Amino acid sequence: MKNLNMNKKINHRVKAAAKKMTALMLAAALAVMPVSGLSVLEVQADEALPGMVRSVYTNEWIPAEQSVLRPIAVMMPTDKIAQPSYGISSADVLYEIMEEGEISRQMAVISNWTGLSKIGNVRSCRAYYLPEATEWDPILVHFGGVFYMKDRITAPDINNISGTNQYGVGGGAPGSGAFFRTSDKKAPHNAYTSASGVINACAELGYSLNIREGFYNVKHFTFAEGVNTLEQYGAAAPAANVIDLSQVFPYTKSAFTYNPADGMYYKSIHGKAQTDGLNGGQLKFANVIVQNTKWCRLDDKGYLYFQNIDNTEDGYYFTKGKCIHVTWQKTGEYTPTVYYDDLGNEIQLNEGKTYIAVAQTGRPVVFH
Secondary structure, eight states: OHHHHHHHHHHHHHHHHHHHHHHHHHHHHHHHSOOOSOOGGGSOOOTTSTTEEEOTTTOOEEEHHHHTBOOEEEEEEOOGGGOSBBSGGGOSEEEEEEOGGGOEEEEEEESSOTTOSOEEOOOOOOGGGHHHHHTTOOEEEESOOOGGGHHHHTSTTOOEEESSOTTSSSSOOTTGGGEEEOSSSOTTTTEEEOHHHHHHHHHHHTOOSBOOTTTSOSOOSOBOSSOOOSGGGGGGSOBOSEEEOTTTSTTTTOEEEEETTTTEEEEEETTEEOBBTTTOOBOEESEEEEEEEOEEEOSTTOOEEEOOSEEEEEEEEEETTEEEEEEEEEOSSSSOOEEEOTTSOBOOBOSSOEEEEEEETTOOOEEO
16 A cells, blocks of 8 residues: 555656646746747737636636647547547547548647647548638648649648658658657557657747737637527527437548536547547537538549538537537638528527538538
8 A cells, every 4th residue: 555655646746846847848838939929919819817818719717828738730530549648638620531441530620739748640631621721820740641642741831740750751750859769569550759759849940929910810619798599590500419410421420419417528439439548538518510612533543632621511519418500711821710590690609629520512411
């Protein structure tokens, strides 16, 4: 028993020391990093909670200092053998989009990432993730890519860290030292990064850790004042206690189950709870959006194209056990995607995390 208690004390001290080291590294990095972004003083704090502001990602209260830190956007797999992902439950916004081979991939946009000791595993990117990522002006974290993203991923406005050739057949591997491999899985399912790795890579590459004025959107989603139950839509908001995306993502069979006790949708993958390897918690979201998107195959290898910039497609918004039909529009690389109800009003999201399925138009969504 004494040895067990001693081990617990040692583990606690190690974790505390690791957190302190990460904080010190971040402070040191911020001291030498480019500071062309917005400063803390430029962030408008709410008078009711001094020193706190509403998160642009979730509308939750966060320290003003955190609000000026750029997010990371991490490419993570849905492969059954690669589960669970580490750090994925920290995602404020989680995207899932189909790739070649009828297997989807995820992009986790994480704003509060500086305390994460293990992130990933990290997989390759595709061209159509970039317009979704740039909405948030993140540091993009990926392990390679494909030729079709060559021109965009190498553009000077993109700040990315890649574990191998950034567009697959070339381009170098900026910040590749940020990654490490583990022995519990075989490649390509064992490449990870960490907060300290990202910070060091950004320092090496000259990337600003602060949000960049001119790129960053101070407003993204529109959040409800209070709780949006969708009851105002009457019969146009049917019950949606279960969301079945198995026809959108047939490999993962992604699905959600609504829990009225906390008002959250709990995500499953491959018929099981999708969890985070860091904490064992199941992924849960206040808002679920399905964004139907035009697409096509580009070649015999099955690489896909999605028309991310558009104003002619529709989708669904799920929250609080109900659903409404929506339309969406995105006008440029860095402009946010905006969702509208059938009356032409911008939808009001509930406070909390958001999952977005960029779905191939024509694939049905089932809910009840």
